[in-house]
Amino acid sequence: xxxxxxxxxxxxxxxxxxxxxxxxxxxxxxxxxxxxxxxxxxxxxxxxxxxxxxxxxxxxxxxxxxxxxxxxxxxxxxxxxxxxxxxxxxxxxxxxxxxxxxxxxxxxxxxxxxx
Amino acid sequence: xxxxxxxxxxxxxxxxxxxxxxxxxxxxxxxxxxxxxxxxxxxxxxxxxxxxxxxxxxxxxxxxxxxxxxxxxxxxxxxxxxxxxxxxxxxxxxxxxxxxxxxxxxxxxx
Numbered sequence: 361x362x363x364x365x366x367x368x369x370x371x372x373x374x375x376x377x378x379x380x381x382x383x384x385x386x387x388x389x390x391x392x393x394x395x396x397x398x399x400x401x402x403x404x405x406x407x408x409x410x411x412x413x414x415x416x417x418x419x420x421x422x423x424x425x426x427x428x429x430x431x432x433x434x435x436x437x438x439x440x441x442x443x444x445x446x447x448x449x450x451x452x453x454x455x456x457x458x459x460x461x462x463x464x465x466x467x468x469x470x471x472x473x474x475x
Numbered sequence: 476x477x478x479x480x481x482x483x484x485x486x487x488x489x490x491x492x493x494x495x496x497x498x499x500x501x502x503x504x505x506x507x508x509x510x511x512x513x514x515x516x517x518x519x520x521x522x523x524x525x526x527x528x529x530x531x532x533x534x535x536x537x538x539x540x541x542x543x544x545x546x547x548x549x550x551x552x553x554x555x556x557x558x559x560x561x562x563x564x565x566x567x568x569x570x571x572x573x574x575x576x577x578x579x580x581x582x583x584x585x
Contacts, residue, residue, distance in 0.1 A: 392571060403563065403575045404518075419572075453517050457571055462506055462523060464571060469517040 363387055364456050366467035373444055373474055380440045381470045383454030389434035390456035394464065395427075398451040410437050444474040477502050477568045481576035489584055491553050496579045498547040498564035506567035507547045509538050511560045512578070518563070521549075554583045 363386040373379045383393055392411050396404040408424075410416040410431035418424045428440040437456075441448055451471050455464040478501040488494050498507070506525055510518040522531045524540035524547060531538050535558065537550045547564055561580045565573040 394572070403577050404565075404573075406572055406574070409570065409572055462525065462567075462571065463520070464508075464573070466510075466518040466520070 362463070362465045364390075364454065364465045364467040366452075366454060366470050368470060369468060370471040371473070373472070375445055375474055376443055378440055378442045379444055379472060380438055381452055381454075381472070383437045383439070383456070383467050385435045385456045385458075385465070388456075388458050388465075390437070391434065391459055392457050393431055393437040394455045394457075395429060395437075395439050396453045396455070398453060398469075400451075404453065407439075441472065444472070446474045448472065449474045477504070477566060477574045479564060479566050479574050479576040481562075481564055481579050483579060484577055485580050485582075487582045487584060488551075488554050490555055493553065494551050496549040496551075496562055496564075496581075498549070498576055500545050500547075500566045500574075502568075503542070503545075504566045504568065506571075507540050508565040508567075508573065509547070509549055510563045510565065512563060513560050521562075551581075554581075556583050556585060559583045 365384045367382045395407045398404045407422045408416045408418045410429045412431050412434050416429035431437040453469040454467045457464050480499045509521040522538040527542040529540045535552045540547045561578045563578045565575045
């Protein structure tokens with residue numbers, strides 16, 4: 361149980377284009393989903409928190425107009441990187457939690473390369 | 476601002492030896508997590524520690540939490556090669572928003 365998937369697992373896009381990453385909870389309802397970014401050889405950094413049906417809350421320093429987050433249902437959150445640049449190349453990982461549970465379930469990650 | 480520091484950042488150890496990874500954090504928190512990450516992969520949950528004095532063990536790994544000292548430890552007993560990975564601690568800064576430590580890259584040599 362408690363499986364989170366991400367799609368795509370990797371994507372290559374050209375500079376200036378937008379790319380959408382999906383995060384799905386497969387066997388539970390995720391009231392809250394989190395998006396993290398991890399650069400090579402570095403730690404994970406929380407980008408934003410999204411709750412179903414409401415606007416995402418972004419961490420300090422994260423551009424909300426560049427990283428659009430939508431949590432349209434209890435099983436799906438999407439992250440759209442708009443006008444991507446090479447410095448946006450990173451490993452993007454989502455996690456999901458259910459209700460007031462302290463457990464977070466991590467997706468397998470999406471590796472984005474911007475050329 | 477919550478800061479989470481791990482040490483050591485790099486650890487090379489021989490099979491069969493014991494070692495401890497430390498995780499210090501700067502402000503009060505109710506929850507501390509330990510994760511394992513293999514190269515190119517996402518995170519695998521190891522432990523969730525919810526109260527002062529909590530101790531959890533799974534196989535050769537044991538984690539503990541001292542909320543008064545703001546310190547958690549991950550102890551490795553009789554290391555084996557399969558434990559080679561990067562280990563992260565993460566602290567809940569409120570609302571289940573996690574701040575991660577820098578990670579400890581563990582290499583277990585035969």
